[in-house]
Amino acid sequence: GQSLEQPSEVTAVEGAIVQINCTYQTSGFYGLSWYQQHDGGAPTFLSYNALDGLEETGRFSSFLSRSDSYGYLLLQELQMKDSASYFCAVRDRSGGFKTIFGAGTRLFVKA
C-alpha cells in the first residue's frame, strides 16, 4: 500500500527558515507535491518534484530523494501569513496515477 509520514506540528519564528519533512512508501512512485492550506480555505499547490534535487520557487523550495523515499519543503524568510497546514502528496502509478495526501503539518509562525 501507500503511506506518507510528516510531522504533525512545527513552530518557528518570523524571519527564520523551517523545513518540513515527508517520507513515503509507495509501489509506483511518480512524483511528490506540496500543498498549502490556510484555516477554512482550500489547498493550493506549491511545488512538484519528479526527479531528485531541489526545486526553488521564491521563498519556498522543495527537495526530493527517490532513493531515500524522502522529500522536504523549505520555507525561508518566514512570514506570519505562512502559518498554515502543509501537505505532501505522492503521485502513484498504481490505480491510474491517483494522488495520495499525507496528514499534513501544521506550521505556527511566531512574532
Add this chain to the structure above:
Amino acid sequence: DADVTQTPRNRITKTGKRIMLECSQTKGHDRMYWYRQDPGLGLQLIYYSFDVKDINKGEISDGYSVSRQAQAKFSLSLESAIPNQTALYFCATSDPRNTGGADNEQFFGPGTRLTVL
C-alpha cells in the same frame, strides 16, 4: 477567472437522508476528483474521473457514488448519510496538458462542510 465552484458550501442533514454535493469548473480540465478531509487526517480520495466516460474509486468510496454529467460537472452523492460522513468535502480538477503529462497540480474548490446528525 477560470474557477472551481462547489454547492452547497454548508449543509446540515439527518441520518438516512440522500445528499448530493455538486462541483462545477470553468477551467476546461478533463480530470476531476472528490476528496474528504477530517481533522488531522489530511485529504482522502473518494472518487476520480479522468474524462466524462471514466469513473474510478479512490481510497474511501464505500457509502458514496458519483456522476460525471459533463466535462465541467462532477457530483458526489451520499445515498443514505451517516454521522461519520460528517466532514469537509473538496472537489478538485487537473489537466495533464498543463503539467507536461504529470498531472501534478490540482485546483481545489472552496469546499462543502457537511454535518450529518
